[in-house]
Amino acid sequence: MPVEIERKFLVVDDTWRWEVSRHRAMQQGYLGAPGGKASIRVRLEGKRALLNVKAAVMGAVRAEYEYEIPLEEGREMFDNLCIGRLEKTRHYIDRDGLTWEVDEFHGDNDGLVVAEVELIDPQQEIPRPAWLGREVTEEPKYYNHSLSLKPFRSWHAH
């Protein structure tokens, strides 16, 4: 079973920007209402569209399936069939043999920055960059699906 092992952190300042090697604009939307056992996402990134199915469970290890689909079909689904949408810029930082993905959210999630790292083993040690803040892997409100429905700017206290 393909699984994604991922840990997610806040950042304490902007110094991560100095380490970015590349970045990519992403739009993503969610098909299907929340409350099921899976989150179904359409992502548009540049000339690619991806349809992704991820187990709606909490924590670092989640079953994940991803398929590239025709861009035009991805756009139509994003525009017409999604009930939650968000936009972000994903910044890539290669460091200590790992790739950090720092997501800078836009629109209603403006102000939120989350750093993710994909791992091979959930027990794997992670050298912590100085800009790394509190871990939020187990906090559902930071899940992208959740952010698409209850965006950062609507939170009362954060």
Added chain:
Amino acid sequence: MPVEIERKFLVVDDTWRWEVSRHRAMQQGYLGAPGGKASIRVRLEGKRALLNVKAAVMGAVRAEYEYEIPLEEGREMFDNLCIGRLEKTRHYIDRDGLTWEVDEFHGDNDGLVVAEVELIDPQQEIPRPAWLGREVTEEPKYYNHSLSLKPFRSWHAH
């Protein structure tokens, strides 16, 4: 935009069986909770698995996107990530230049038989076979997604 134009009918008796040219066993499950703008289906049929996204609107014309995926991944999603499942045998009847698909449901939908025909134009005339009953195209309870959650056998009056 790829659309499916489909009309759906009950059958009045079993005489359709004499016209069947082939049939196929299908298992299908739904990812995502109901209430969104799309219904997301995993279908297992023989050695194929299909991931399908269909607009959750009522009526004969619906946007529909379908992608073949690896069988093993389809099976895992069916087993682990679906919240509604159903099984049926789809019988194919070629007649008057159209292909009728007669779905004979099993399990909790045992006893239900629905005949569907896919059209090129919603206004297209359909020669009606003698076994064709009442049209149910506009009745959401006959949608497969709905049958996977509120199966035929749970209906109080039908």
